[in-house]
Amino acid sequence: MTTARADGPEPGENEELLVERTDDAPRRSRGELRTDLVATSVELVIATVLTSAVFLLLYQRIEADTSDTTLVMPFMNDAAMHWPYWLSQAFGWTALLWSWVTVMLGLAVSGRSPDWLTISPARMERLHRSTSLTTIVLIFAHALVLSWDPADPNLAGSFIPWMYSHPPGRFGVALGVIAFWLAIPLGLSFYLRRRIGPRTWRIAHRFVIVVYILGVWHTLLWGTNVWFDGWVRWLLWALQIPVAVLLVARLLAPARRGERLPLRLSELRQRWSGGTLARLGGRLVAVLAAVALVVVVVTGSIGGRDREDYDRTPAETGHEHEH
Ligand code: HEM
Known part of the structure; x- marks a missing residue:
């Protein structure tokens, strides 16, 4: 049986244009996954080249004694010994x-x-699916490689929140671990949407933005290469403005008609319900977040630490700067 789409495209429908509930749904999902995995493998080759370049840069900075990581953690100053840590970064x-x-x-x-x-919506959606899969693989690699570092060779620390004991610390890392575990059900359930129902899938996937926010928060809080005030930390903040603007645009003008809110107050009153209130609240939070980001970037209040407070003399432990 096929159900005609009445209110704009569903995720995954840009190609199909219909919500299909047929007996061969699992087979179709597998086919989709296979297509996405092919695109993901190509992206992973590109990501590997890029990761190697960043690794070499970070490694070179440790050797040259110009790395911010070893300014925060002086006990990590052996570049060759801690190669998994730089690779994880x-x-x-x-x-x-x-x-x-x-x-x-x-x-x-x-x-x-x-x-x-x-770029057509169908192509954009295919790219969104493959880049999401690539992201999950890259987060997994980031955590796995970290557990090979001799400073703290601990697989549980990389995959169980609050089990990471190595400085900079537990809370910031826990944010990343939670992001990873949330990304799996909120992202991969796409391939099960015909079983769980497109509505359940859509509601769940709406919260995937939390994964991204946790990832950025984790980086700003605990990334030692963006630990101090400076242009890299500033750029990281600035790159969140387009995300916030697009989020506001998406909430104010959703592709699905059913998600749109009337602009007139009288019409809004007629449709008043818990759901409408939640939608209005979501839009307000997004607008406030976008304004806050602009203020942070324009004023340069990016929350970095001051280099003057840190001393580049090799020490036995770096725990004195643990927060
Ligand atoms: C299982 C999940 C995760 C674990 C165990 C983990 C662990 C860590 C640790 C220990 C650091 C500090 C490294 C340093 O000294 O800079 C770090 C930094 C970082 N993490 Fe994660 N993380 C996880 C998830 C994520 C996610 C979801 C993202 C973003 C998508 C992410 C992006 C980053 C970035 C960009 C840095 C900064 C690296 C640097 O400063 O050079 N991590 N992570």
């Missing part, structure tokens, strides 16, 4: 880059595309 950066791209694509595809955008 490098995977962290590519994971963050891919998650930025996939969030932008996801927001663009679920909002109303402007006319000047030449």
Whole structure:
């Protein structure tokens, strides 16, 4: 049986244009997954090259004694010994880059595309799916490689929240671990949506933005290469403005008609319900977040520490700076 779509595209429907509930749904889902995995493998090759370049840069900075990581953690100053740590940091950066791209694509595809955008919604959605899978693999690599570091060779620390004991610390790392575990059901359930129902899938996937926010928060809080005030930390903040703007646009002008809110107060009153209130609240939070981000970036109040407070003399432990 096929049900005609009445209110704009569903995620995964841009190609199908119909919500299909047929007996061969599991087979179709597997086919989709296979297509996405092919695109993901290509992206993983690109991501590996990029990660290697970041790794070499970070490694070189440790050797040259110009790294901020060893300013925060002087006991990590043996570049060769701690290679898994630098590699983990490098995977962290590519994971963050891919998650930025996939969030932008996801927001663009679920909002109303402007006319000047030449890329078709179907293509954008395919890219969103493959970049999401790549992001999950990169986060996994970031955490796995971290557990090989001789300073704290602990697999549980990388995958169980609050089990990480190595400085900078537990809370910031826990944010990343939670992001990873949330990304799996909120992202991968796409391939089960015909079983769990498109509505359940859609409601769950709406919260995937939390994964991205946790990833960015984790980086700003505990990334030692963005620990201090400076242009890299500033850029990281600035790159969140387009995400916030697109989120506001997506909420104010959703692609699905059923998600739109009337602009007139009288019409709004007629449709008043808990759901309408939640939608209005969501839009307000998004607008406030976008304004706050602009204020942070324009004023430069980016919350970095001061280099003057840190001493680049090799020490036995770096725990004195643990927060
Ligand atoms: C299982 C999940 C995760 C674990 C165990 C983990 C662990 C860590 C640790 C220990 C650091 C500190 C490294 C340093 O000294 O800079 C770090 C930094 C970082 N993480 Fe994660 N993380 C996880 C998830 C994520 C996620 C979801 C993202 C973003 C998508 C991410 C992106 C980053 C980035 C960009 C850095 C900064 C690296 C640097 O400063 O060079 N991580 N992570």
